[in-house]
Amino acid sequence: MSDTDAAASYGYCEARIAGRILFCSGQIGIEVDGSVPPDPSRQYELAFAALGEVLRRHGCGAGDIVDLTSFHVGYPAHMDGFIAAKSAFMQGGNTCWTAIGVSALGHPGSIVEIKAVALLPHTL
Numbered sequence: 001m002s003d004t005d006a007a008a009s010y011g012y013c014e015a016r017i018a019g020r021i022l023f024c025s026g027q028i029g030i031e032v033d034g035s036v037p038p039d040p041s042r043q044y045e046l047a048f049a050a051l052g053e054v055l056r057r058h059g060c061g062a063g064d065i066v067d068l069t070s071f072h073v074g075y076p077a078h079m080d081g082f083i084a085a086k087s088a089f090m091q092g093g094n095t096c097w098t099a100i101g102v103s104a105l106g107h108p109g110s111i112v113e114i115k116a117v118a119l120l121p122h123t124l
Contacts, residue, residue: 015054020120022058026071026113027051028105036109040078044085047114052089060118062090067117068097074111075101082112 015024027050029043030036037043055061070082079099086097105113 015058017058017120020122022055022060022064022118022120024051024054024116024118026115027054028107028110028113030107030110036107038109040111041081041085043110043112044078044082045088047112048085048089051114051116055116055118058118059121063093064118064121065090065095065116066119068095069115070097070099071102071105071113072099072111073102073105075099078111 013025015022017023027047028036029046029050031046037046052062055064068086070086072079072082076099082099105111
């Protein structure tokens with residue numbers, strides 16, 4: 001489902017600005033063709049890439065994130081892979097982070113969803 005379809009069907013908004021704060025909706029790890037890769041590490045890589053695109057479209061980067069929340073099916077399985085993907089995305093930087101175990105996510109086959117809060121640059 002595209003962001004436009006999701007917005008119309010579910011009231012989805014990929015991001016919202018309040019003052020200088022950017023609230024990013026949860027991003028999942030799906031391939032360009034809409035398929036969910038069976039490899040957890042690939043899902044993590046794609047979810048962080050999707051989050052990175054939302055941030056970029058709003059003039060931000062990983063270093064602007066002040067709070068990260070991740071939702072995991074089967075938590076704590078595969079956390080080493082998630083931590084590796086998070087570290088690569090954050091380029092070694094740190095931020096507040098909460099990991100939550102869940103029984104399922106909204107997209108069949110997804111095992112991770114990542115949402116973030118970022119501080120917009122002064123220049124916007």
